[in-house]
Amino acid sequence: MSAGYINLDNWQLGFAALLIVLNLAISVWLRLGLGLGRSLLVASVRMVVQLLLVGFILDSVFALTTPLPVIGIGVVMAALASVAAVRRTRRRFPGIYWNSLLSTLGAAFVVTGAALAGIINVHPWFAPQYAIPLLGMVLGNLLTGISLALDRFMQGVARESGVIESDLALGATRWEAARPLISEALRTGMIPTINAMMVMGVVSLPGMMTGQMLAGAAPAAAVRYQIVIMFMIAATTALGTLAVILLAYRRLFNRRHQLCVTRLHTIGRTD
Amino acid sequence: MPSPETAANAIPIGNASSSATVLLQARRLGFAIDGRTLWHDLDLTLRAGERLAVAGASGSGKTLLLRTLAGLEPVQTGELIFHERPLSNWSMPAYRARVVYVPQRPALPEGQVEAALRMPFQFRVHRHQRFPSNRARELLAMLGRDEKFLQQRTERLSGGEAQIVAMLRALLIGPDVLLLDEPTASLDARAVGAIETLVESWLRAQPQRACVWTSHDRQQLQRISDRVLSLGVVA
Known part of the structure; x- marks a missing residue:
């Protein structure tokens, strides 16, 4: 890749997700209730799926003439x-x-x-x-x-x-x-x-x-x-x-x- | 002595003569809410100098009738005529500057009482007149309140005091017709008397004025009205 930036592979995304998993673990450990943990989880999954999809779609959108x-x-x-x-x-x-x-x-x-x-x-x-x-x-x-x-x-x-x-x-x-x-x-x-x-x-x-x-x-x-x-x-x-x-x-x-x-x-x- | 009448055939008795100018007239007024008819075919004629009481059980629509007369509720059926012109021909602000409704539980803007009294004079419809500062103090004195009352904050007023401010505010803009919804409900006996006297002197000060009251107090209705319109009598 000749671009002036570092491309991120799936492993790197996974490590980033660990940051959230860490927070989830703390919230489970402190028994802060399932509500917050669950919303955080749902929001994280939604964010990942939506963005990956958008990445695919935008590739073809940017090709529109x-x-x-x-x-x-x-x-x-x-x-x-x-x-x-x-x-x-x-x-x-x-x-x-x-x-x-x-x-x-x-x-x-x-x-x-x-x-x-x-x-x-x-x-x-x-x-x-x-x-x-x-x-x-x-x-x-x-x-x-x-x-x-x-x-x-x-x-x-x-x-x-x-x-x-x-x-x-x-x-x-x-x-x-x-x-x-x-x-x-x-x-x-x-x-x-x-x-x-x-x-x-x-x-x-x-x-x-x-x-x-x-x-x-x-x-x-x-x-x-x-x-x-x-x-x-x-x-x-x-x-x-x-x-x-x-x-x-x-x-x-x-x-x-x-x-x-x-x-x-x-x-x-x-x- | 006022006598109860049905909504459909309220006839003036007492001292308002039937030859006096008709100020406000309602023809075949109907009102339904959530599929329930509160009244229908209601005719009402308010003549100069008249004091009309509206009686009826809770939920019979006394407040809604006053609100309709004030143009705050859309006229569902029938029509309203003020000074021989249908309401639809009146600009609403101009109409409401002359037919003023004072709610049972007045809502006042935050701030000092004097600011609340001055507030309506910022509206375009009242811009030709100035806030009658002396008159406000005069009326206040009649109600047994002094200058300090003007500096009080409206948030701290009792229900009765708020009623006094609302009443005063309505009188100061100089309406032709006052629609008073239980105006003395939260007042002690002395203040009730003062309000009644105040309205009476306002009414007599000019010939082309009239007022409509609602009250739960039968004795008060006898004192303050020439005739009674009973809601909920007609089916």
């Missing part, structure tokens, strides 16, 4: 992310999945498309080697933002319906009544991204940058990619959470400035 299949893969990725985002929230309203899909798709595609075609100047613009990993990173962060913001907004509507309706009863428009909740939800959705940017390079070396450097890229070049991707993540998260919260707002506050709190219901558990 027409835009349509690449876009199709992007849509599937966005759909999966939007479902995962909703599934982490504790409440539901009719249309929540569509709202999440629309916001995820819109925000991720606009920002990734702009970055590919306008900033990084990839040729062709859909080059899967760039498009798919960038979209994936953007979606992973957007997912967290959307689920946090949605959860906070729905919780706010449910818990503070009294205050909201008092405002409405005194002549507030639905926007005036909902605005504090909306800005609170957006703030919550942006917290992980802002925190990450705050400490980036100081506390944490981001995964993509680490990966590029492991693959032999000069740190100064890797850093530039990281800056672009962080702006992409921040922009997508801001755009996507704003969209999903505004759509939720239109669902839960109707045109007659009434709060439709009955459209909101709690679900048993989240995963």
Whole structure:
């Protein structure tokens, strides 16, 4: 192999897995309960299987030379992310999945498309080697933002319906009544991204940058990619959470400035 | 003396004359929740100067009726008319600025009482008027509270005190119709009297005003209303 990095064989993966087995052993030894150990095990196995599969798939994806299949893969990725985002929230309203899909798709595609075609100047613009990993990173962060913001907004509507309706009863428009909740939800959705940017390079070396450097890229070049991707993540998260919260707002506050709190219901558990 | 009437044929008695201007009118109002009909074909006419009481057992939908009149619940069947215009022709905030609902357990924003009282004046619909600071202190004095009450934090208020703040807040924005849902439920006898006097003086200060009360206290309903609308009488 002529690449500037070390290829990992199965033995090396096995040794890495030992790190987790060690933790499992400790948790069994201390009788910390099966729950945590089992989740750790399931998560580890899932991670390994999913990644190995993706490795195979990406080999053929990166060979694609027409835009349509690449876009199709992007849509599937966005759909999966939007479902995962909703599934982490504790409440539901009719249309929540569509709202999440629309916001995820819109925000991720606009920002990734702009970055590919306008900033990084990839040729062709859909080059899967760039498009798919960038979209994936953007979606992973957007997912967290959307689920946090949605959860906070729905919780706010449910818990503070009294205050909201008092405002409405005194002549507030639905926007005036909902605005504090909306800005609170957006703030919550942006917290992980802002925190990450705050400490980036100081506390944490981001995964993509680490990966590029492991693959032999000069740190100064890797850093530039990281800056672009962080702006992409921040922009997508801001755009996507704003969209999903505004759509939720239109669902839960109707045109007659009434709060439709009955459209909101709690679900048993989240995963 | 008010007399119980059925929802379908509430007739005004007492001192509100039937020639006074009709402020708020409900025609053939119906409300069902989870497949259960709470009331149907409910007609209601509220004239200027009138004090209407809504009576009925728990679960008969008194609160829902007031909320419907306030436009907080969608009108399921029938229609509401305010100042001869159907509710659908009113901008909701403008309507609610004039027909104000005070819930039984008011929810106040966190912060000082004075901030809670000032809050509605930030809404677009009230921006043409300024917070009547002196009037607030006047009304507060009538309720036996002094200046210090304005500096208290709303989170620390008792249920009764929260009712007083909510009532005050409603009165200060100058509505035409007050919809009061058990407004004195958590108050002691003296405060009850003060609230009743307050509403009465508000009502008499201008001719084009009216109010609707609900209460579990029959004696109170007799004191404060000209007529009673009984829910749950008609099948």
